[in-house]
Amino acid sequence: MSEDTAPASFTVAVTADAARQDGSSIHGDLGLHRLTDKGIQWRVLPTYTDPIPPADLAGVQAVLSLGHISFDSRTLDHTPDLQLVARFGAGYETIDLDACTRAGVVVTNTPDAIRKPLATAGLTLLLALSHKLLAKDRLTRTANWEGREHYRGAPLSGQTVGIVGFGSVGAELAKLLVPLGMEVIGNNRSGRNPEASALGVDLVGLDELLERSDYVVLCAALTPATERLIDASAFAKMKSGAYLVNIGRGKLVDTDALRDALRSGHLAGAGLDVFEPEPLNPDDEILSMDNVVLSPHSLCWTEDFTRDVSAGAIASIIAVAEGQRPSDVLNPEVFDTAAFAAKRRRKAAVVMPAS
Template identity: 70%
Template sequence: MSTPAPFRVAITADAVRADGSSIHGDLGLGRLSEAGIDWHVLPSYEDPIPAEHLEGVDAVLSLGHIHFGEETLAAAPDLRLVARFGAGYDTIDLDACTRAGVLVTNTPAAVRKPLAAAGLTLMLALAHQLFAKDRLTRTSRWGEREHFRGASLDGATLGIVGFGSVGAELARMAAPLGLRVLGNNRSGAHPQARELGVELTGLNELLAASDYVVLCAALTPETEKLIGRRELALMKPSAFLVNIGRGPLVDTDALRTALRQGRIAGAGLDVFDPEPLLPDDELLSMENVVLSPHSLCWTADFTRDVSASAIEAILDVAAGRRPRNLLNPAAFGVRGAETAGAAAAAARL
């Protein structure tokens, strides 16, 4: 009786080196080795992944935003799982994956607290004009500090667009600061809204009433450029916009104009469109903008929890189990993932 081939995992090369070390820190790849799973880092970063790099690959651990569409999936008949390192999956065609029987998982619970903390960090930095005051101090311009007075948090209104798990965590963190919190999402409901004292309302009402607007929404065709010229015009001139969701949620040209003309007080951005920013982008020189290179939530607990969740999904599929955080449950069993995984697991016992 022949021994089944080991479960093979390919790791995208956008954030991992050939030896498995990562810009995020220890990913816990040793757990895969201990389970008898073969893993390797792809030889180069290419998007989409070339077909020859997916030959014989059962799962891809995608650390960035690699595209998975019909052509890629058709050229990868052995592929059973795309495990996303993080919550976003806007570059993955879920319908195509479901038709092909390829499972897709993400790690929403693991990013909840770090991402909410990132949103709060940008809010606080904007409220206190932290980076403008940092520059004053570094350039010995103490005499100008009277022109950089902070904004109030106590009694101010925080509007969270895309009120889901991250938004709920942000509301929980903001509660001790005395903020009134409004929320907006597609369903108009959230199980924790009442408990957290969050009033769910329409987008227009939220924008008009809020002193701080934080974008936590997922990027979909419906949410692309959700915040454009019209929406920015609804905001108070004293209000701040924070984006920790995805860059294309905002019409960047409209945002530059609003900031330049003082239609809003400032912006805190961890995500951009395009990304990375071009060296001559006007946002880079604006005093009322706080910027972070899509990494503000990268903390030790982020790496620990996201890695553990993604690795657990791979271990589950390799053993024939249905993984947690499965985004397309209808795909389970289409390619016989659970049968092949169970057989391979039994052979290793």
């Protein structure tokens, strides 16, 4: 990838699902001034539409995707200037990587930046469940102190936590759990993780993990293979009285089966930051359950989350604008495609016009 002298005529579109027209965001300061400082133009898209109408991306070289906008051939086949989709976060299940590669579009995300905030979000839900925090909060607010004897906390030391999708976030969560005296086991597609052995984490099959765990934490990415991974048969394999924490994606869980497991008492409780659908329907039974702790897909939204995720996404944009390879590329094979080379040549022609 050749280095250009300046990001001339490089424009970034920011998705309107989480940003306002002035560049402010529900996440906080996105650091868009760093683009301006580099001479890179940016604008927030006029509306939140999924997929983005190709007309809205005319003359746009990069998209800062703040949420889960779809990028597939419907958009990519009609956006000849687009070179980069920079995901604000780690998940990319709505992005067709093969279609992006064919179209010469680089896709990046920010996995390192979400590692600690998401791990602490998982710990927060686990601790809230083990201490019956939601029920005790309600007892206190209603001056019903007599009811506290019915909400004794569950133990932590000596209990087993099974992390489904044991990757970087799972490893970070294990670092927080092991000092509490908890045994951590994990499961992932490859059956390997370089951090697992150092942390004393055994990687086991999913069935074994479900059968052994007192707490099951979902960190897995959403793929066709993991959709509804935790269904009625999976709940049946879990210990009676176990807890479920989901900080991955709502579609990892069969919501009907989850309700049944909670209603029957087989599952002692659940801590959920993600749902299917999002938001839940107002009359969903889950919303009224005392043994469920809920957060609106935002528990990891901390100041350091916004700072580090935005820094990573902005760095990717600047790198592509300046002709460099960014970090955390999800489709590195794109750099060898004729489509990407053609887009770089067009940009070079703009930067250095023929005399």
